[in-house]
Amino acid sequence: MSTFVLLLATGLGLGALYFLVASGLSLIYGLMHVLNFAHGSFLTLGAFLGWAVAQRMDPSSWTGFVASVLVGALVGALVATLTELLLIRPLYDRHIEQVLVTVGLSLATVALFEGIWGTDADFIRGPAWLDETTGVLGARIPNDRFLIIAVAVLVLVAIVVFLRRTRYGMIIRAGVENRAMVTALGIDVRRAFTLVFAIGGAAAGLGGVLASHYFGYVSPTLGGSLLIFAFIVTVIGGLGSLTGAAVASVLVALLQQFANYYAGGTGDFVIVLALAVVLLVRPAGILGKVAA
Amino acid sequence: MSTPATPALQVADLGLRIGGATILEDVDLEVEKGSFIGVIGPNGAGKTTLFNVVSGIARPTSGTVHLDGRDVTGMPVHRRARAGLGRTFQTSSLFPQLSVRENVRIAAQVALGGSLSPLRFPRAGDRATRDAVEHLREVGLGDKLDLAAGVLSHGEKRKLEIAVLRATDADVVLLDEPMAGVGSADVAGLSETIRSMHREKGCTILMVEHHMEVLLGLVEKVAVMYSGTIIAFDTPAAIMANPTVQSAYLGASA
Numbered sequence: 001m002s003t004f005v006l007l008l009a010t011g012l013g014l015g016a017l018y019f020l021v022a023s024g025l026s027l028i029y030g031l032m033h034v035l036n037f038a039h040g041s042f043l044t045l046g047a048f049l050g051w052a053v054a055q056r057m058d059p060s061s062w063t064g065f066v067a068s069v070l071v072g073a074l075v076g077a078l079v080a081t082l083t084e085l086l087l088i089r090p091l092y093d094r095h096i097e098q099v100l101v102t103v104g105l106s107l108a109t110v111a112l113f114e115g116i117w118g119t120d121a122d123f124i125r126g127p128a129w130l131d132e133t134t135g136v137l138g139a140r141i142p143n144d145r146f147l148i149i150a151v152a153v154l155v156l157v158a159i160v161v162f163l164r165r166t167r168y169g170m171i172i173r174a175g176v177e178n179r180a181m182v183t184a185l186g187i188d189v190r191r192a193f194t195l196v197f198a199i200g201g202a203a204a205g206l207g208g209v210l211a212s213h214y215f216g217y218v219s220p221t222l223g224g225s226l227l228i229f230a231f232i233v234t235v236i237g238g239l240g241s242l243t244g245a246a247v248a249s250v251l252v253a254l255l256q257q258f259a260n261y262y263a264g265g266t267g268d269f270v271i272v273l274a275l276a277v278v279l280l281v282r283p284a285g286i287l288g289k290v291a292a
Numbered sequence: 293m294s295t296p297a298t299p300a301l302q303v304a305d306l307g308l309r310i311g312g313a314t315i316l317e318d319v320d321l322e323v324e325k326g327s328f329i330g331v332i333g334p335n336g337a338g339k340t341t342l343f344n345v346v347s348g349i350a351r352p353t354s355g356t357v358h359l360d361g362r363d364v365t366g367m368p369v370h371r372r373a374r375a376g377l378g379r380t381f382q383t384s385s386l387f388p389q390l391s392v393r394e395n396v397r398i399a400a401q402v403a404l405g406g407s408l409s410p411l412r413f414p415r416a417g418d419r420a421t422r423d424a425v426e427h428l429r430e431v432g433l434g435d436k437l438d439l440a441a442g443v444l445s446h447g448e449k450r451k452l453e454i455a456v457l458r459a460t461d462a463d464v465v466l467l468d469e470p471m472a473g474v475g476s477a478d479v480a481g482l483s484e485t486i487r488s489m490h491r492e493k494g495c496t497i498l499m500v501e502h503h504m505e506v507l508l509g510l511v512e513k514v515a516v517m518y519s520g521t522i523i524a525f526d527t528p529a530a531i532m533a534n535p536t537v538q539s540a541y542l543g544a545s546a
């Protein structure tokens with residue numbers, strides 16, 4: 001029982017990380033039809049700079065931790081915005097070129113990060129509470145899991161409220177469904193593109209800082225390793241659907257954890273299998289094309 | 293610069309070539325303010341392409357487009373829309389997952405202008421929503437406000453498109469086959485909805501429609517397209533009597 005609960009909590013924590021990456025991917029794809037391969041780099045940079053800030057302050061203090069989270073989100077948003085303005089926008093509506101640019105950017109940035117911070121993982125620490133555990137039904141759950149899950153839920157709620165309740169949110173939802181018509185109504189949909197990139201980048205940067213606490217280290221390939229699963233989550237959840245991304249994040253991470261433990265480390269294989277099944281049975285994903 | 297004599301829409305020498313193919317050639321058309329023009333022609337004659345060039349989705353390889361005397365040939369789609377051009381698409385002009393009210397509200401908030409600050413929360417009773425509800429009542433969808441647009445019947449969807457156009461306050465409206473897919477029972481009601489938009493809004497309308505009876509009942513003049521150009525532009529009666537049109541179009545479809 002305690003193993004089951006531990007796997008559940010760990011899986012939910014991992015799912016929360018997947019969601020922080022997949023939410024942006026899904027919104028960006030839904031609105032712009034661009035698979036953003038550079039999304040992992042937003043995450044990695046957020047993690048590195050967040051950790052740099054925590055180190056300058058005091059990594060074991062909550063102030064340092066909160067500052068690193070804020071910096072991670074800010075850096076993610078900023079880099080994503082610049083990426084959209086400088087690389088994606090000039091290639092407006094040339095989807096293949098846009099995707100290739102993001103692939104190139106992801107390769108170049110990983111090399112850049114390795115040049116700056118080295119290829120080895122940089123072990124990090126945070127406030128002592130994060131490394132402690134809390135007993136739940138006999139299982140000792142690391143506290144950082146609770147925090148990561150709570151943050152992901154907050155991000156989900158914030159994005160849903162933004163999409164459902166604000167004018168811009170309505171434009172983004174409309175753009176996901178019928179971009180030509182949004183433009184024909186007199187709206188410069190490119191502004192929504194930049195905004196969606198910024199939101200996705202913020203979630204990824206935030207996810208980067210949290211991922212570094214989940215795994216205990218930062219490394220230049222941190223983003224890339226999460227990105228693969230986030231893509232799978234995005235496809236299973238339905239490209240363009242935020243709720244779908246949330247549901248699929250949890251499903252994929254739990255499946256992965258349980259298969260790894262109970263089925264001899266076959267987690268990654270099971271996920272790819274699940275992806276194949278979804279693509280065959282329901283190619284549009286669990287929730288199809290609904291922004292929120 | 294805009295006088296009563298300035299045409300609402302003027303296209304001159306319009307041409308569009310893609311690769312070796314000529315899609316539009318020497319298209320000239322002057323549309324008077326407030327008029328209702330039908331655009332007919334066999335499939336592939338260039339009707340939708342003409343609408344795409346006028347609305348900015350396609351760029352012409354030659355010629356110009358003027359809206360109310362203003363050259364909009366190089367203007368992007370969204371700025372043309374703000375300059376007073378509204379359109380529907382043949383396939384779908386709606387946001388199926390958004391509510392009926394939200395579909396119209398987006399158009400209404402653009403028409404109201406002002407800041408589109410990402411953080412301005414639209415309240416239930418704000419101006420744009422009130423306008424949206426008003427337009428929906430006008431077209432007879434006042435009791436469907438909270439339904440997802442996607443679940444409406446074909447006829448209702450087309451009416452919703454008209455409500456959206458009313459909300460945009462467009463001066464020139466391009467309707468691309470507004471009757472497509474509409475059951476015969478709904479045709480009369482939809483025609484009346486379009487007619488009252490034209491009358492009440494005083495807008496200029498160009499309409500592509502294969503349903504000839506409906507078209508002739510609504511429009512004041514008809515432009516006939518054939519092989520990428522306009523071969524006749526006249527009153528319905530004169531068009532029906534025109535021998536060139538008979539052989540080029542009406543004969544071909546009979």
